Amino acid sequence: MIVNLEDYRRRARRVLPAFAFDYVDGGADDEQTLADNRAAFARWQFVAPVLKDASVRSLAVRLGDTVLAAPLLIAPTGYNGMLRHGADRMLARAAARAGIAWIQSTVSTASLEDMADGGGGAHWFQLYVLKDRRVTVDLLRRARAAGCTNLVVSVDAVHFGNRERDKRYYRKPMKLSLASYLNVARHPGWVLRTLAPGGMPGFGNLRPYLPPQYQRGVGGATYFAQQMDDALNWQTLAWIRSLWRGQLYVKGIMAVEDAQAAMALGADGLMLSNHGGRQLDGSASPLALLPAVRQACGPQARILIDGGIRRGTDIIKALALGANAVLVGRPMLYAAAVDGEAGVARAISVLTQEIDRTLAQLGCRSLAELGPHLLRRRDT
Numbered sequence: 001m002i003v004n005l006e007d008y009r010r011r012a013r014r015v016l017p018a019f020a021f022d023y024v025d026g027g028a029d030d031e032q033t034l035a036d037n038r039a040a041f042a043r044w045q046f047v048a049p050v051l052k053d054a055s056v057r058s059l060a061v062r063l064g065d066t067v068l069a070a071p072l073l074i075a076p077t078g079y080n081g082m083l084r085h086g087a088d089r090m091l092a093r094a095a096a097r098a099g100i101a102w103i104q105s106t107v108s109t110a111s112l113e114d115m116a117d118g119g120g121g122a123h124w125f126q127l128y129v130l131k132d133r134r135v136t137v138d139l140l141r142r143a144r145a146a147g148c149t150n151l152v153v154s155v156d157a158v159h160f161g162n163r164e165r166d167k168r169y170y171r172k173p174m175k176l177s178l179a180s181y182l183n184v185a186r187h188p189g190w191v192l193r194t195l196a197p198g199g200m201p202g203f204g205n206l207r208p209y210l211p212p213q214y215q216r217g218v219g220g221a222t223y224f225a226q227q228m229d230d231a232l233n234w235q236t237l238a239w240i241r242s243l244w245r246g247q248l249y250v251k252g253i254m255a256v257e258d259a260q261a262a263m264a265l266g267a268d269g270l271m272l273s274n275h276g277g278r279q280l281d282g283s284a285s286p287l288a289l290l291p292a293v294r295q296a297c298g299p300q301a302r303i304l305i306d307g308g309i310r311r312g313t314d315i316i317k318a319l320a321l322g323a324n325a326v327l328v329g330r331p332m333l334y335a336a337a338v339d340g341e342a343g344v345a346r347a348i349s350v351l352t353q354e355i356d357r358t359l360a361q362l363g364c365r366s367l368a369e370l371g372p373h374l375l376r377r378r379d380t
């Protein structure tokens with residue numbers, strides 16, 4: 001039975017081959033940051049006021065010109081097609097039906113053009129910057145043509161994290177070991193749902209830029225790893241800002257000074273993120289940094305966070321400490337792997353019910369009433 005998001009993780013572990021589950025579930029090095037992203041939420045406790053009429057409540061939130069039915073976005077994640085054929089569309093459609101946003105990754109399986117209807121809702125695009133500037137110019141053109149109004153520029157994956165779980169399944173880059181193939185053979189349901197409809201998933205957005213030898217299957221990953229712009233800097237961000245007229249978020253900011261610099265450069269919002277613990281192990285959790293970033297950037301700045309958010313109470317804590325909304329990554333992928341679009345819809349519904357219940361228990365009618373006065377730090 002699915003009661004909470006952890007149930008989807010447990011089921012996903014069963015239905016996915018080990019290499020695919022660990023691709024999603026894993027973090028960098030010793031996974032200290034992965035664990036700390038979760039632990040950070042337990043460091044805060046609620047102090048709930050009573051006898052306040054919160055019988056009528058709204059979860060809606062405005063982010064610039066976008067109104068979301070709940071303060072929740074599905075984080076951009078690459079290569080979703082490895083979890084289930086058509087996973088990008090399932091995520092987009094479930095988000096649209098719930099009135100929240102899904103962010104399409106540069107390294108999504110579906111292309112921007114495949115997703116031009118946004119699954120029926122708002123279409124956001126996450127940009128990784130490649131060395132060849134023409135690729136960035138072209139991706140932004142395609143995003144605009146596909147109707148994207150919000151751009152998310154990820155700045156924290158320039159040097160790839162050391163994801164050791166992944167390494168154990170491959171005998172050489174992108175070549176699974178014999179043991180991994182045998183493990184795949186024990187998951188015929190996954191083969192049917194994922195590979196049978198269209199073969200090995202690829203990278204829809206990169207296809208026009210891939211040299212012929214990288215066109216097939218996962219070849220795009222090799223090309224992409226070589227082509228990431230490892231000289232990315234503030235001038236590059238200013239250049240992207242000058243090219244993009246719509247809303248622009250910078251994802252992967254952690255330091256207060258960087259948050260201020262990004263806003264000064266003309267960003268419309270920030271996404272505090274350590275990439276779900278997949279990049280720099282030992283990195284602080286976004287939740288821990290949030291109060292200082294909010295104070296430095298002021299009440300008007302749009303600040304989103306992600307990493308380890310698994311419960312409505314986590315989301316309410318983030319909002320009380322200054323976030324406007326949050327992104328959720330892995331749980332949505334587990335839900336898609338287990339039960340497709342219906343699974344993602346259920347995962348969103350579980351989270352929104354939890355947000356609503358927490359709001360009621362704190363005596364708040366709207367998200368605007370949340371603040372640090374509702375929290376205290378746990379005694380250690």
Ligand SMILES: Cc1cc2nc3c(=O)[nH]c(=O)nc-3n(C[C@H](O)[C@H](O)[C@H](O)COP(=O)(O)O)c2cc1C
Binds near residue numbers: 023024278330
């Ligand atoms: C499998 C996977 C793929 C990801 N791919 C991307 C990506 O393509 N672009 C990006 O900006 N972030 C990517 N991320 C990071 C997420 O956007 C997000 O920051 C992170 O998953 C949030 O943490 P959570 O999974 O604990 O909710 C990925 C994360 C996972 C788990």
